[in-house]
Amino acid sequence: MGALAIKNVTKRFGDTHILKGIDIHIDAGQFLILVGPSGCGKSTLMNIIAGLEAPTSGEVQIGERVVNDVAPKDRDIAMVFQSYALYPTMNVRQNIAFGMETRGVPRKEQEETITRVSKMLQIDHLLDRKPGQLSGGQRQRVAMGRALARNPTLFLFDEPLSNLDAKLRVEMRTEIKQLHHRLKTTIVYVTHDQIEAMTLGDRIAVMKDGVIQQFGSPEEIYERPANLFVAGFIGSPSMNFIDCHLAEQGGDVGISLQSEGGVRFVPLLDGRRFADRLGQKVILGVRPEQIEVAEEGEPALECKVHLTEPTGPDTMIFTQINGKEVIARVHPRAAGRPGDSMRLKLDVRKVVLFDPQTEARLN
Amino acid sequence: MTQFNGPAQYGFAERWLPRLVLAPSFLLTLVFVYGFIAWNGYLSFTASRLLPNYEWVGLAQYETLFANERAWVAVKNLFIFGGLFIGGGMAMGILLAVFLDQKIRGEGVLRTLYLYPMALSFIVTGTAWKWMLNPGLGLEKLVHDWGFTSFTFDWLVNPDMSIYTVVIAGIWQSSGFVMALFLAGLRGIDDSIIKAAQIDGASLPRIYWRIVLPALRPVFFSTLMILAHIAIKSFDLVMALTGGGPGFSSDVPATFMYASAFTRGQMGVGAASAMMMLATVAAIVVPYLYSELRGSRNA
Ligand SMILES: Nc1ncnc2c1ncn2[C@@H]1O[C@H](COP(=O)(O)OP(=O)(O)OP(=O)(O)O)[C@@H](O)[C@H]1O
Numbered sequence: 222m223g224a225l226a227i228k229n230v231t232k233r234f235g236d237t238h239i240l241k242g243i244d245i246h247i248d249a250g251q252f253l254i255l256v257g258p259s260g261c262g263k264s265t266l267m268n269i270i271a272g273l274e275a276p277t278s279g280e281v282q283i284g285e286r287v288v289n290d291v292a293p294k295d296r297d298i299a300m301v302f303q304s305y306a307l308y309p310t311m312n313v314r315q316n317i318a319f320g321m322e323t324r325g326v327p328r329k330e331q332e333e334t335i336t337r338v339s340k341m342l343q344i345d346h347l348l349d350r351k352p353g354q355l356s357g358g359q360r361q362r363v364a365m366g367r368a369l370a371r372n373p374t375l376f377l378f379d380e381p382l383s384n385l386d387a388k389l390r391v392e393m394r395t396e397i398k399q400l401h402h403r404l405k406t407t408i409v410y411v412t413h414d415q416i417e418a419m420t421l422g423d424r425i426a427v428m429k430d431g432v433i434q435q436f437g438s439p440e441e442i443y444e445r446p447a448n449l450f451v452a453g454f455i456g457s458p459s460m461n462f463i464d465c466h467l468a469e470q471g472g473d474v475g476i477s478l479q480s481e482g483g484v485r486f487v488p489l490l491d492g493r494r495f496a497d498r499l500g501q502k503v504i505l506g507v508r509p510e511q512i513e514v515a516e517e518g519e520p521a522l523e524c525k526v527h528l529t530e531p532t533g534p535d536t537m538i539f540t541q542i543n544g545k546e547v548i549a550r551v552h553p554r555a556a557g558r559p560g561d562s563m564r565l566k567l568d569v570r571k572v573v574l575f576d577p578q579t580e581a582r583l584n
Numbered sequence: 585m586t587q588f589n590g591p592a593q594y595g596f597a598e599r600w601l602p603r604l605v606l607a608p609s610f611l612l613t614l615v616f617v618y619g620f621i622a623w624n625g626y627l628s629f630t631a632s633r634l635l636p637n638y639e640w641v642g643l644a645q646y647e648t649l650f651a652n653e654r655a656w657v658a659v660k661n662l663f664i665f666g667g668l669f670i671g672g673g674m675a676m677g678i679l680l681a682v683f684l685d686q687k688i689r690g691e692g693v694l695r696t697l698y699l700y701p702m703a704l705s706f707i708v709t710g711t712a713w714k715w716m717l718n719p720g721l722g723l724e725k726l727v728h729d730w731g732f733t734s735f736t737f738d739w740l741v742n743p744d745m746s747i748y749t750v751v752i753a754g755i756w757q758s759s760g761f762v763m764a765l766f767l768a769g770l771r772g773i774d775d776s777i778i779k780a781a782q783i784d785g786a787s788l789p790r791i792y793w794r795i796v797l798p799a800l801r802p803v804f805f806s807t808l809m810i811l812a813h814i815a816i817k818s819f820d821l822v823m824a825l826t827g828g829g830p831g832f833s834s835d836v837p838a839t840f841m842y843a844s845a846f847t848r849g850q851m852g853v854g855a856a857s858a859m860m861m862l863a864t865v866a867a868i869v870v871p872y873l874y875s876e877l878r879g880s881r882n883a
């Protein structure tokens with residue numbers, strides 16, 4: 222069953238086009254992530270879904286119902302705002318109760334809901350405090366509690382974790398994930414943190430300049446990015462982009478890579494497909510973990526280590542291929558020291574190619 | 585200790601210049617404000633009539649004051665005027681601010697327009713409203729000229745109603761100012777709080793009543809203080825608009841004090857009434873200052 226459908230939605234403020242034809246469909250119970258750089262229109266899209274802003278054109282459907290002309294309160298949604306938006310003069314209990322009070326929920330039921338929600342979010346000892354007397358993480362929970370006091374068909378979370386410190390952020394991320402497993406309510410979640418996007422989402426929509434660049438599962442987005450922007454935006458450290466030319470050698474189509482240790486021809490998997498592009502420039506995309514240390518006797522590229530960054534489980538090796546700085550993620554024991562030479566190879570099954578003009582993926 | 589006190593060769597000028605610069609205004613304030621308050625307090629215990637004299641009479645002037653019917657009219661008028669002026673000005677100002685907050689076009693122009701009365705002195709306001717409310721010149725004549733000859737609006741010359749004309753003019757003058765204060769407060773409120781309340785299903789009046797206005801409590805109290813002290817010391821508006829009349833029906837304590845001390849040769853009674861006004865102002869301001877200072881220490 223469809224839970225949320227956004228059909229060709231556009232939004233203009235005066236002369237500036239903020240959203241340029243957004244199309245998204247998700248099923249009930251799915252966790253949709255909207256991710257993209259600052260100012261790309263994520264919050265605007267959220268406000269349109271919530272009904273706080275009207276789309277310039279297009280249609281929003283929640284459940285089976287077109288909601289373009291439905292007021293926010295009648296859309297059966299709950300929203301957590303980036304700035305928490307707690308009512309400053311009310312204590313936590315009143316904050317959570319306000320919506321129920323407005324909807325005329327009987328007092329006894331209100332009490333039960335407050336107890337249930339505050340237990341779940343471990344804020345039951347804070348009920349009599351004002352928002353000003355809470356820490357950032359506690360406020361975040363209250364904002365979440367206010368949304369959970371309702372049992373909506375759709376949750377909207379607009380960067381709920383962006384104001385938290387790194388540790389709390391990781392904790393809350395896990396809590397949100399558990400919450401979704403338990404409640405199985407459809408969630409739309411805005412973030413510009415790509416780790417949150419990868420860990421939480423069933424579906425990810427990567428946005429840029431008011432256009433959806435790619436919409437798919439986290440695996441698709443990570444392994445088969447639609448274009449250079451998506452490839453560079455998702456993943457940390459970012460994907461390496463190496464300029465190279467398509468060439469033919471011994472009947473194989475491939476690319477030649479030059480490092481400080483020499484030149485090597487790397488045949489591409491299924492390279493015949495690119496026969497018509499022979500001699501043309503392409504951009505090779507390879508993630509840091511797709512560059513491996515070669516076994517003894519295996520064909521490899523001699524690379525000089527410029528710099529190493531140990532992260533604990535892995536060590537990042539900074540080197541140079543075709544004049545571009547390239548990062549490889551290797552096991553700490555296999556890592557050389559700066560100045561050493563290392564024998565590296567690419568995982569050809571996973572590399573991607575991009576057209577330098579259109580920036581779209583080729584393979 | 586010394587190592588925290590900055591360079592030892594801290595110059596003579598640096599140390600004394602601030603005090604030197606402040607000294608004249610400090611002295612002037614000391615003499616002309618607090619000195620004269622003290623002098624006035626002393627006069628209120630003397631038999632001063634047309635001119636000050638220093639014959640001690642104890643509380644006799646206060647007894648005369650409390651026995652004076654005109655003084656009680658002034659006090660009653662102060663309560664009527666103060667209550668309606670503060671309440672009405674506040675209500676009008678908040679209403680204007682809420683309307684202006686709805687992102688309407690031409691907000692800048694309207695805001696300036698509403699704020700203009702505050703730029704006028706009370707004398708100008710009073711004179712302008714005297715003409716407008718004068719039955720032979722202003723509103724009443726205008727409506728008569730339109731053909732509604734049965735219309736009467738004679739509050740200005742009606743002893744029972746004259747104080748209410750002062751209220752009207754006062755509200756007209758102050759509501760723009762109240763609006764500006766509240767508008768600034770409203771603009772400081774996070775937009776998403778209102779959005780959250782919309783999703784929670786609250787109507788616009790309910791959003792303002794339950795969420796926005798309670799958050800403006802500090803603005804509310806500051807405005808109350810400002811309007812209250814304007815009300816208590818209001819003098820020029822009454823002088824220009826009604827002159828305290830007809831008779832003494834629109835007298836307020838300040839005009840009463842002025843009349844006693846300077847036109848009717850009862851300087852002792854005037855001084856006593858001035859002391860009563862001071863006590864009233866202090867009764868309002870001191871608790872306010874106390875709570876403010878305590879508040880800032882906690883912050
Ligand atoms: N009311 C408005 N009038 C004009 N432009 C607006 C308005 N609201 C937003 N914008 C513009 O729309 C663009 C998208 O804003 P939006 O808040 O949706 O970005 P975002 O993707 O949520 O960014 P962030 O990650 O920083 O929150 C921005 O360039 C912003 O300046």
Ligand SMILES: [Mg+2]
Pocket residue numbers: 263264265303380
């Ligand atoms: Mg945003």
